Amino acid sequence: MFWNTLATGALLAQSASAQNMLRFGCSQLTVERADPLVAPGANPSPHTHQIIGGNSFNLTMEPAKYDPPSKSTCTSCTYSEDFSNYWTASLYFKSPENGTFQRVPQFANVGLQQDGGMTVYYMPYSAQNGKMTAFKPGFRMIAGDPMLKKNTNKASICHRCLGNGEGFAPCDSKDTAELPAKYCPKGIRATVIFPSCWDGKNLDSPDHKSHVAYSNSGGLGTPNCPSTHPVRIPQVMYEVMWDTGRYKNDAWYKNGKQPFVYSFGDGTGYGQHGDYLFGWKDDSLQKAMDALPSGKCANANCNVLKIQSAAEAMKCKKAQQVPEDVGVGGGWLTELPGGAAVTYAS
Numbered sequence: 001m002f003w004n005t006l007a008t009g010a011l012l013a014q015s016a017s018a019q020n021m022l023r024f025g026c027s028q029l030t031v032e033r034a035d036p037l038v039a040p041g042a043n044p045s046p047h048t049h050q051i052i053g054g055n056s057f058n059l060t061m062e063p064a065k066y067d068p069p070s071k072s073t074c075t076s077c078t079y080s081e082d083f084s085n086y087w088t089a090s091l092y093f094k095s096p097e098n099g100t101f102q103r104v105p106q107f108a109n110v111g112l113q114q115d116g117g118m119t120v121y122y123m124p125y126s127a128q129n130g131k132m133t134a135f136k137p138g139f140r141m142i143a144g145d146p147m148l149k150k151n152t153n154k155a156s157i158c159h160r161c162l163g164n165g166e167g168f169a170p171c172d173s174k175d176t177a178e179l180p181a182k183y184c185p186k187g188i189r190a191t192v193i194f195p196s197c198w199d200g201k202n203l204d205s206p207d208h209k210s211h212v213a214y215s216n217s218g219g220l221g222t223p224n225c226p227s228t229h230p231v232r233i234p235q236v237m238y239e240v241m242w243d244t245g246r247y248k249n250d251a252w253y254k255n256g257k258q259p260f261v262y263s264f265g266d267g268t269g270y271g272q273h274g275d276y277l278f279g280w281k282d283d284s285l286q287k288a289m290d291a292l293p294s295g296k297c298a299n300a301n302c303n304v305l306k307i308q309s310a311a312e313a314m315k316c317k318k319a320q321q322v323p324e325d326v327g328v329g330g331g332w333l334t335e336l337p338g339g340a341a342v343t344y345a346s
């Protein structure tokens with residue numbers, strides 16, 4: 001039932017439920033070659049990202065010194081106390097006819113109103129299993145690995161071909177680690193699931209991963225965190241809805257081929273990844289996590305949080321700090337911004 005409601009986008013029952021979670025939309029803040037986590041200060045960073053959240057997003061955001069809630073004046077997310085930044089690579093269509101690139105736009109998920117961007121989840125594993133500890137100021141992490149060239153990560157990073165009979169749980173057997181090798185009339189949903197356990201000490205780590213851990217081999221968590229990472233954190237998940245339905249031509253999806261490529265040159269999708277930089281105001285996220293079992297805090301209607309209108313959230317935009325054409329207007333580019341060569345599975 002839990003994942004069924006997710007799949008349909010229906011609101012969870014307003015009764016006390018062990019299964020409540022936050023699920024909300026954040027509109028596009030900016031699209032540019034910036035990466036304060038992996039390439040702080042770089043102008044430009046190697047590849048294009050699509051970024052949502054607080055407008056204090058910057059080329060450099062030093063942990064615990066640069067404070068998004070006090071530096072931001074707006075957020076593109078439903079919850080107006082959430083000045084976090086969330087980003088992933090952008091997706092491009094590479095024309096099989098002439099090799100030029102067009103950025104694939106994003107659309108709103110079921111039941112949400114937004115302008116591009118993505119759907120953000122903060123999930124518990126099970127309310128019976130006790131408290132979750134919200135992230136601390138300065139916390140950041142990465143899920144997925146842009147260098148991956150083979151199928152090893154399906155539980156945490158996956159793609160769903162929409163319009164072919166939807167599946168059930170995120171990254172279930174209907175999903176694929178790679179970009180689907182067929183036409184997806186209702187879009188491709190890319191899912192990024194972050195770890196749900198923390199070492200309790202480090203806000204970050206050199207690989208932006210070792211301070212956190214999955215409670216199992218990856219994907220959706222259980223309440224059992226390993227002793228090295230004993231602190232249960234909310235499980236963050238992104239869904240990005242890529243509007244691939246507009247690229248309809250049988251010839252483009254023949255013999256295991258498909259025409260999409262991620263901004264870092266990945267033509268298979270195994271290297272899809274997401275970046276998370278915490279920025280909720282004060283203890284608002286902790287309050288929300290504590291309120292989940294009450295039944296009054298769920299999805300985009302959590303009664304202990306401040307909610308802004310979709311129109312307000314959509315107004316929050318940030319001009320590129322790395323000004324260049326990354327294809328946001330729908331134009332054709334002769335190469336991926338940054339010039340990454342397109343590679344396929346090894």
Ligand SMILES: *[C@@H]1O[C@H](CO)[C@@H](O)[C@H](O)[C@H]1NC(C)=O
Pocket residue numbers: 055056058059060071
């Ligand atoms: C972003 O970084 C630049 C350069 O370091 C700085 O001048 C600017 O004030 C920062 N933006 C915010 C919102 O702090």
Ligand SMILES: *[C@@H]1O[C@H](CO)[C@@H](O)[C@H](O)[C@H]1NC(C)=O
Pocket residue numbers: 095096097098099100332
């Ligand atoms: C390249 O091909 C795409 C279709 O694959 C087409 O829409 C676009 O106009 C073409 N561009 C040029 C410059 O021919």
